[in-house]
Amino acid sequence: MAYDRHAPRAAVLNMFPRILALLALLFTEPATAGTGCEAATSLARIHDRYHAIVVDDPNLAARSAAQLLAALPGTSAIALAARLPPETDLDVERLDRILAAAHSLSRDFVTGHPASMAARAPRRDNVAWLARAVRATGCVPRFETAGPEEEEGAQGGLASTGHTGNAAVSRATNLWPLLSATGIAALAVLVYIVRTSRPYRIAEVERLPRHFTTIAIDVAYETPARGPQSIRLTALDISSGGMKLAWENAPPRGTALSVRLPQGERAASIVWSSAWYAGIMFDQHIPQDELAPLISAV
DSSP states (O other), rough: OOTTTHHHHHHHHHHHHHHHHHHHHHTTTOOSSHHHHHHHHHHHHHHHHHHHHHHTTTTTTTHHHHHHHHHHHGHHHHHHHHSSSSTTTHHHHHHHHHHHHHHHHHHHHHHTTTTHTTTGGGGHHHHHHHHHHHHTTTGGGGGSSSSSGGGGGGHHHHHHHHGGGSSHHHHHHHHHHHHHHHHHHHHHHHHHHHHHHHHHHHHHHTSOEEEOOOOOEEEEEEETEEEEEEEEEEEOOOOOOOSEEEEEOOOOOTTTEEEETTTEEEEEEEEEEEESSEEESSSSOOOOOHHHHHHHOO
C-alpha cells in the first residue's frame, strides 16, 4: 500500500476543530452545576446583600441595598424554591416574608427612611435563616461549615469574592490546570499545523543556502492527462530543502514527484515552474552528509 504523505497532517487538521470545541465548552461551562445550584447561588447572593445591610457594612451596605432594591421585585419565592435542589426542605412562606422584609429594608436604606436604622437588628434572624437554607442545598461551599453562631461572619465570604460568592471562584480554580493544559495542547497543534503547512515550508526552503551543481537526475511523476511519466533532468542548484531544475514545460505547481538521487529516491513536489525551469521541494530535508557529494558534483 502506498504511503500517503498528507495523511498525518490531515489527521491533525481533523482533530483541531474538536480541540477548539473542547476549549469553548470548558471556558463557557456554568459556574454552578445545574439549575438547582444556580438557584442556590441566587439565594446566597440575596443572603450576602441582605447581611451587608443588616450589619451595616460601610463598604458594601449602600451598593447591596441598591442591588436588592433592583432585583427583589422580580424575584418570586415560589419560583426560586422550585428551582432549588429537590433535597432542600424550604419553608416557602417564610422565604416570601424574608424577601419582602429584605426589599423593604433595602428601600428604606436607599431612601434614607429612619425605620431602616431601627429595624436592622431584628432581621439578623432572617439572615441566619437564609444562610441555613443555602447550606441545605449543598451547592455553596463557604456555607457548609457555618453554624448559627457564625452567620455574622459570613460577610467575610462576601468581602473576598464580591457579590457572586465563592462557588464560581472555587470551580474556576479547579478547572484552571485543565484549561491551561488544553490551551497549551491547542497552541502546540496550531504551531505544528503552521510549521508543516506548505507555504511555511516553501518559505523555509527559500531561505536555505543554495549551491551550484550540474548533476543529472531522474524524475518520475504522474499527470491526470498522460499518466505516469519519467524524465531525466539537470539540476542547476541544490539546497538541503530543494532544487532548481532545467525543465521545459514542467507540470503545474503542487505535482508530486519521485526524485532519484545518487543516495536513493526522495519524495518531492513542484513549488514553481516557468517555460524553461522548475523549482522543487523535498518532503524531507537532505542531511548534510548526503548533500556534500551533490554539491561537489559540478
